[in-house]
Amino acid sequence: MALTPNEVNQLCDRVLAAQRGAYAIPKLTDDFPAMTVDDGYAVQAALRRRLCAEGRRQAGWKIGLTSKAKMQQMGVSVPSIGFLMEDTARADGSTISTQDLVHPRVECEIAFFTKAELRGPDCTAEQVLAATDYVVPAIEIIDSRFSGFKFDLPSVIADNGSSARFVPGSTRHTVDALDLRAIHVSLEKNGEPVVAGVSDAVLGNPAIAIAMLVNLLAVQGESLPAESFVMSGAITEAIPVKAGDSIRAKFDGMGSVNIQFDAA
Numbered sequence: 652m653a654l655t656p657n658e659v660n661q662l663c664d665r666v667l668a669a670q671r672g673a674y675a676i677p678k679l680t681d682d683f684p685a686m687t688v689d690d691g692y693a694v695q696a697a698l699r700r701r702l703c704a705e706g707r708r709q710a711g712w713k714i715g716l717t718s719k720a721k722m723q724q725m726g727v728s729v730p731s732i733g734f735l736m737e738d739t740a741r742a743d744g745s746t747i748s749t750q751d752l753v754h755p756r757v758e759c760e761i762a763f764f765t766k767a768e769l770r771g772p773d774c775t776a777e778q779v780l781a782a783t784d785y786v787v788p789a790i791e792i793i794d795s796r797f798s799g800f801k802f803d804l805p806s807v808i809a810d811n812g813s814s815a816r817f818v819p820g821s822t823r824h825t826v827d828a829l830d831l832r833a834i835h836v837s838l839e840k841n842g843e844p845v846v847a848g849v850s851d852a853v854l855g856n857p858a859i860a861i862a863m864l865v866n867l868l869a870v871q872g873e874s875l876p877a878e879s880f881v882m883s884g885a886i887t888e889a890i891p892v893k894a895g896d897s898i899r900a901k902f903d904g905m906g907s908v909n910i911q912f913d914a915a
């Protein structure tokens with residue numbers, strides 16, 4: 652670790668202010684070039700403690716940068732995890748405000764809801780599948796707080812993996828009813844197809860990404876509690892959106908998720 656506890660708190664304040672004020676800031680490593688991935692997780696943990704101390708509740712976790720398309724888009728080569736708060740969930744079919752976001756992007760993911768605790772450091776995809784109650788198609792709205800959506804790994808981890816909003820789809824599926832490696836997804840913006848992919852883009856199988864998340868949590872001395880909602884990472888690159896856009900994410904055999912964006 653390169654940051655002092657004081658600096659960790661200072662960066663937590665900086666990120667939280669940018670999240671709440673919906674403004675972009677320079678990536679944190681511009682001021683703290685020696686900052687490490689562990690420092691990023693220390694800032695993220697401070698952020699989570701701060702929100703929980705305000706009485707907000709955590710819904711689960713997310714892992715990101717798990718597909719080649721995303722790693723190439725963001726110039727980062729290692730997956731990262733972040734937390735999801737209940738008050739950032741939005742319903743399928745809802746209208747989402749862009750006014751409290753900086754430069755939002757949307758991405759298609761498979762989300763898992765767990766029925767048993769999962770614990771690293773040796774969690775496997777098989778254990779994940781056994782502990783999964785159901786999976787749903789989902790949209791994640793990411794919104795880096797960094798100027799130009801440009802960052803490095805320590806900075807994006809401190810910014811909670813660009814987490815902004817998440818939209819679980821309404822159709823639940825048990826894992827034995829699906830081949831999680833072969834879900835074709837396509838994203839339409841304002842009725843036009845913009846990007847498509849197959850779920851094996853996420854580390855070969857999104858269940859492997861969840862196992863990796865559990866193992867990364869273990870490094871922080873934590874387990875994944877039962878009844879966690881977990882996003883397994885974008886299948887394709889993320890697509891920028893603005894007020895007035897409508898988005899439909901279609902997951903073959905799983906259903907679709909629809910949202911619109913509004914200035915109000």
Ligand code: OOG
Nearest residue numbers: 715716721812813884885
């Ligand atoms: C980091 C978050 C990546 C995913 O699913 O890959 C992510 C970013 O690209 O801003 O959520």
Ligand code: MG
Nearest residue numbers: 715791884885
């Ligand atoms: Mg994501």
